Amino acid sequence: MKTIATLAATTVLALSLAAPAFAQNTITGVRQLDDRIDDIDRDARRDLGRQNDAARFGENGVVQGFRGSAALTASGTDDTADLSLAGRLTYGQGSWNHLVGFAAEYGEADGESDEEEFFLTYEGSRFFTPTVYAYGTGRYQYDNQTDNRQDAFLGLGLGYRVYNTEQVAWRVQGGPGIRYIEDQVTRDSETEAAALISSRFYYAFSDTVSLTNDTDILGSSSDYNVSNDFGVNFKVNDTLSTRISYNTEYDSDPSDGIKSTDNTVGISLVVGF
Numbered sequence: 001m002k003t004i005a006t007l008a009a010t011t012v013l014a015l016s017l018a019a020p021a022f023a024q025n026t027i028t029g030v031r032q033l034d035d036r037i038d039d040i041d042r043d044a045r046r047d048l049g050r051q052n053d054a055a056r057f058g059e060n061g062v063v064q065g066f067r068g069s070a071a072l073t074a075s076g077t078d079d080t081a082d083l084s085l086a087g088r089l090t091y092g093q094g095s096w097n098h099l100v101g102f103a104a105e106y107g108e109a110d111g112e113s114d115e116e117e118f119f120l121t122y123e124g125s126r127f128f129t130p131t132v133y134a135y136g137t138g139r140y141q142y143d144n145q146t147d148n149r150q151d152a153f154l155g156l157g158l159g160y161r162v163y164n165t166e167q168v169a170w171r172v173q174g175g176p177g178i179r180y181i182e183d184q185v186t187r188d189s190e191t192e193a194a195a196l197i198s199s200r201f202y203y204a205f206s207d208t209v210s211l212t213n214d215t216d217i218l219g220s221s222s223d224y225n226v227s228n229d230f231g232v233n234f235k236v237n238d239t240l241s242t243r244i245s246y247n248t249e250y251d252s253d254p255s256d257g258i259k260s261t262d263n264t265v266g267i268s269l270v271v272g273f
Helices: 009-016 030-052
Strands: 001-008 064-074 080-093 096-109 112-127 132-141 148-164 168-181 189-204 209-220 223-239 240-251 260-270
Touching: 132 168, 148 189
Parallel strands: 001 260
Antiparallel strands: 064 080, 080 096, 096 112, 112 132, 132 148, 148 168, 168 189, 189 209, 209 223, 223 240, 240 260
16 A cells, blocks of 8 residues: 655745745755645645535536646756646536646656656536536546556546535536557557446535545446545644545556555645744
């Protein structure tokens, strides 16, 4: 079991900012530490924000009109180079919603590529009533470090909001699709029929304590994958928030030497002063 503990405390950031300006350089290592603190803080806040994802509540999944964001990071030395790019775009018009996301990472060491990843996702939905909607979804992933060099899915289906209140929100959706897989080693590819079933559940015990449980099941003739992310969120006050999560990933047909089940315990804590 992998255990990931993320602690983002602004006091550490304050100490680094209190250092003289001339100390913020690569030689002392303060700059790298400051960048790392920013990364940890961002990851912790993102993990805490999972309970409030845009599609979990309300009739429409996104705000009306266009909204978007993008980020780019790049770094390099004499021997290495790293580039990361990510972005998200949402568009809502009446009962129609569209969400597009992308991410790309490239790494190079000693003139040789050691990391090539690209992700692209799309989900569109159309609400017929406040509780019933149709959706279409697509995902493409290219990764030169995993079993599947290319992995893509295109599907459509129906969704239903079982509950939709401030205390309880639960929606389920599912439908058929097509999955494309290319093997990393042999480069053999296969296109097959598939099906996707998803569940998103939220329950608020109080204004400060809530839980979420998100489940996705993707099945095809070659194998099926299950992902379940359970989390409990605590907001003690405006300056202290934490999330404890337990994520399970299951692959019915893993490669030789790889476990079929991978469990991750996560703890995210954000403290402000």
